[in-house]
Amino acid sequence: xxxxxxxxxxxxxxxxxxxxxxxxxxxxxxxxxxxxxxxxxxxxxxxxxxxxxxxxxxxxxxxxxxxxxxxxxxxxxxxxxxxxxxxxxxxxxxxxxxxxxxxxxxxxxxxxxxxxxxxxxxxxxxxxxxxxxxxxxxxxxxxxxxxxxxxxxxxxxxxxxxxxxxxxxxxxxxxxxxxxxxxxxxxxxxxxxxxxxxxxxxxxxxxxxxxxxxxxxxxxxxxxxxxxxxxxxxxxxxxxxxxxxxxxxxxxxxxxxxxxxxxxxxxxxxxxxxxxxxxxxxxxxxxxxxxxxxxxxxxxxxxxxxxxxxxxxxxxxxxxxxxxxxxxxxxxxxxxxxxx
Amino acid sequence: xxxxxxxxxxxxxxxxxxxxxxxxxxxxxxxxxxxxxxxxxxxxxxxxxxxxxxxxxxxxxxxxxxxxxxxxxxxxxxxxxxxxxxxxxxxxxxxxxxxxxxxxxxxxxxxxxxxxxxxxxxxxxxxxxxxxxxxxxxxxxxxxxxxxxxxxxxxxxxxxxxxxxxxxxxxxxxxxxxxxxxxxxxxxxxxxxxxxxxxxxxxxxxxxxxxxxxxxxxxxxxxxxxxxxxxxxxxxxxxxxxxxxxxxxxxxxxxxxxxxxxxxxxxxxxxxxxxxxxxxxxxxxxxxxxxxxxxxxxxxxxxxxxxxxxxxxxxxxxxxxxxxxxxxxxxxxxxxxxxx
DNA sequence: CTGTTAGCGCCTTCAC
DNA sequence: GTGAAGGCGCTAACAG
Numbered sequence: 001x002x003x004x005x006x007x008x009x010x011x012x013x014x015x016x017x018x019x020x021x022x023x024x025x026x027x028x029x030x031x032x033x034x035x036x037x038x039x040x041x042x043x044x045x046x047x048x049x050x051x052x053x054x055x056x057x058x059x060x061x062x063x064x065x066x067x068x069x070x071x072x073x074x075x076x077x078x079x080x081x082x083x084x085x086x087x088x089x090x091x092x093x094x095x096x097x098x099x100x101x102x103x104x105x106x107x108x109x110x111x112x113x114x115x116x117x118x119x120x121x122x123x124x125x126x127x128x129x130x131x132x133x134x135x136x137x138x139x140x141x142x143x144x145x146x147x148x149x150x151x152x153x154x155x156x157x158x159x160x161x162x163x164x165x166x167x168x169x170x171x172x173x174x175x176x177x178x179x180x181x182x183x184x185x186x187x188x189x190x191x192x193x194x195x196x197x198x199x200x201x202x203x204x205x206x207x208x209x210x211x212x213x214x215x216x217x218x219x220x221x222x223x224x225x226x227x228x229x230x231x232x233x234x235x236x237x238x239x240x241x242x243x244x245x246x247x248x249x250x251x252x253x254x255x256x257x258x259x260x261x262x263x264x265x266x267x268x269x270x271x272x273x274x275x276x277x278x279x280x281x282x283x284x285x286x287x288x289x290x291x292x293x294x295x296x297x298x299x300x301x302x303x304x305x306x307x308x309x310x311x312x313x314x315x316x317x318x319x320x321x322x323x324x325x326x327x328x329x330x331x332x333x334x335x336x337x338x339x340x
Numbered sequence: 341x342x343x344x345x346x347x348x349x350x351x352x353x354x355x356x357x358x359x360x361x362x363x364x365x366x367x368x369x370x371x372x373x374x375x376x377x378x379x380x381x382x383x384x385x386x387x388x389x390x391x392x393x394x395x396x397x398x399x400x401x402x403x404x405x406x407x408x409x410x411x412x413x414x415x416x417x418x419x420x421x422x423x424x425x426x427x428x429x430x431x432x433x434x435x436x437x438x439x440x441x442x443x444x445x446x447x448x449x450x451x452x453x454x455x456x457x458x459x460x461x462x463x464x465x466x467x468x469x470x471x472x473x474x475x476x477x478x479x480x481x482x483x484x485x486x487x488x489x490x491x492x493x494x495x496x497x498x499x500x501x502x503x504x505x506x507x508x509x510x511x512x513x514x515x516x517x518x519x520x521x522x523x524x525x526x527x528x529x530x531x532x533x534x535x536x537x538x539x540x541x542x543x544x545x546x547x548x549x550x551x552x553x554x555x556x557x558x559x560x561x562x563x564x565x566x567x568x569x570x571x572x573x574x575x576x577x578x579x580x581x582x583x584x585x586x587x588x589x590x591x592x593x594x595x596x597x598x599x600x601x602x603x604x605x606x607x608x609x610x611x612x613x614x615x616x617x618x619x620x621x622x623x624x625x626x627x628x629x630x631x632x633x634x635x636x637x638x639x640x641x642x643x644x645x646x647x648x649x650x651x652x653x654x655x656x657x658x659x660x661x662x663x664x665x666x667x668x669x670x671x672x673x674x675x676x677x678x679x680x
Numbered sequence: 681c682t683g684t685t686a687g688c689g690c691c692t693t694c695a696c
Numbered sequence: 697g698t699g700a701a702g703g704c705g706c707t708a709a710c711a712g
Contacts, residue, residue: 008704010706020683020706022682033681034682055396055706056395056705059396061688062689088441099427141389296638360699361692399705402705
């Protein structure tokens with residue numbers, strides 16, 4: 001029994017013998033309407049099965065209760081967690097979420113932004129497909145001109161000027177390196193052929209660069225003779241596994257392996273397994289938690305970041321900016337924690 | 341530099357010396373406009389940074405390019421996978437996704453449906469907070485009356501009449517039970533005190549009931565003397581872990597433990613660990629894959645379901661129903677596969 | 681407290 | 697191929 005025509009406030013108005021505006025007010029600003037009138041209207045709305053038309057309202061008021069979330073990967077549990085936080089907090093402020101999974105495709109990202117612009121999104125949380133400096137999406141001028149509040153999350157666009165919530169990647173790199181310094185590369189254990197294999201993201205990715213810089217900073221002067229080998233990748237599992245597999249064949253097992261995110265670390269572990277090397281034959285350490293392994297008494301030390309917190313922060317920042325569009329953009333840095 | 345006012349087709353029209361309608365046509369039905377005119381208009385649109393107003397369009401045409409997805413848990417990787425599939429396919433058909441994570445809260449679910457109605461969603465994929473027969477959400481009449489296409493995914497509302505994509509739970513239960521019959525409860529191994537512990541969802545959950553029924557069917561007459569103990573839960577990890585922990589204290593280690601979903605199985609394994617019992621001291625088997633454990637040579641047999649496929653099916657079904665609102669509702673069943 | 685008027689941006693209908 | 701008028705449903709602004 002499909003509704004032939006949607007019931008509008010005009011229908012309600014006719015039904016109770018009032019005009020549209022009174023109905024509109026009764027439903028939206030109850031205090032502006034006499035109690036009795038209001039009750040009759042509410043009653044009628046219920047009976048007729050009235051559903052407000054968000055398009056009409058949006059058109060009239062030219063603002064929306066929509067927040068756009070644009071992300072490159074729903075797969076990544078870290079992103080799933082952030083999205084969960086965003087969704088939960090957005091709801092509390094009566095915003096609905098429009099979610100776009102760009103799947104790493106810049107064109108889809110651009111279309112997502114356009115759709116959000118056309119829906120007059122109140123704000124956008126953006127985690128772009130790439131954080132390399134030469135990625136200059138074509139939507140940037142449009143997005144800027146729109147005046148919509150934007151907060152970048154984790155990944156950022158080079159020089160975009162938008163606010164951001166990012167991880168303390170430098171610290172994470174340093175922290176891991178310092179850990180390795182005492183546990184894998186202590187002076188008294190040097191053999192002269194100590195290698196640290198870092199399995200990274202794209203070579204020019206900001207996040208990768210920062211993490212690498214942290215490593216180099218921490219090791220500088222402290223670890224003579226320790227060679228750092230870097231394998232570039234794209235933050236996903238399969239390429240990391242393959243690259244590490246090849247490395248193992250050519251160079252044997254390094255003293256330690258550092259995976260720059262969860263999927264990379266898992267990929268490295270997979271390569272070890274496939275090479276018939278037990279995961280505890282070398283020191284594997286990563287960024288991001290490997291889920292549920294504690295249940296099997298497997299501990300891979302890692303720097304964990306609170307994705308839920310990061311997501312919540314991003315939404316807070318977004319709301320702040322929506323309230324005050326003039327406010328200067330801010331970058332919030334979330335620091336992780338080493339778990340051993 | 342916030343946009344003072346959005347640029348509309350009227351602005352473009354003025355800019356090129358035409359009227360609104362011509363601009364509208366040039367942008368939406370290019371074939372109805374002379375080539376030269378169209379090019380001038382497209383050029384102007386680009387220059388002025390024109391963004392169509394989805395609200396105005398939606399208001400006029402009273403249909404939208406929005407598909408609503410309402411789910412109880414983004415956490416569950418199985419749902420994340422389904423959402424990924426939905427999102428990817430929706431995009432291909434030029435639909436945007438409005439995502440609602442109800443977090444298990446019936447009230448939020450109701451609000452989500454109302455929001456989708458008010459946005460004139462073209463269709464809704466619904467995985468409600470509960471699939472128990474006494475859950476009768478208040479939005480049901482409104483949703484029915486709206487005539488919007490609805491496809492339920494995994495969880496279903498009792499007697500709702502909407503289409504659905506569900507798992508073959510009966511089969512999954514049977515399959516696991518048959519496996520246990522040969523691997524844990526083979527005749528020649530009976531000790532007279534053989535117990536199968538099933539860690540389930542809510543007692544009246546359809547999914548739980550079906551899976552249990554499958555177990556009982558398969559075991560009927562085949563496993564005299566095998567006692568089935570059932571622990572009820574809510575499909576999440578912590579309660580399952582606690583319940584299994586208590587059980588182990590009271591009854592010792594059963595011959596086999598069957599977790600009715602991923603999180604439950606992990607909870608059971610956690611309880612074993614906390615009780616100081618190695619995970620391979622008993623036969624643990626589950627529904628849903630335990631991710632990444634193969635990397636550590638841990639194999640917990642399980643029935644896996646293709647969440648991506650299920651999500652894709654749900655969207656296909658939804659599109660079919662949007663095309664033909666008269667079509668009878670259908671229930672699609674997705675069968676899993678035993679992985680040992 | 682309630683009503684009148686008008687218009688948000690777009691597109692359908694009918695004319696030219 | 698192009699234009700003029702009107703209305704989708706709702707709500708600001710100004711009456712009364």
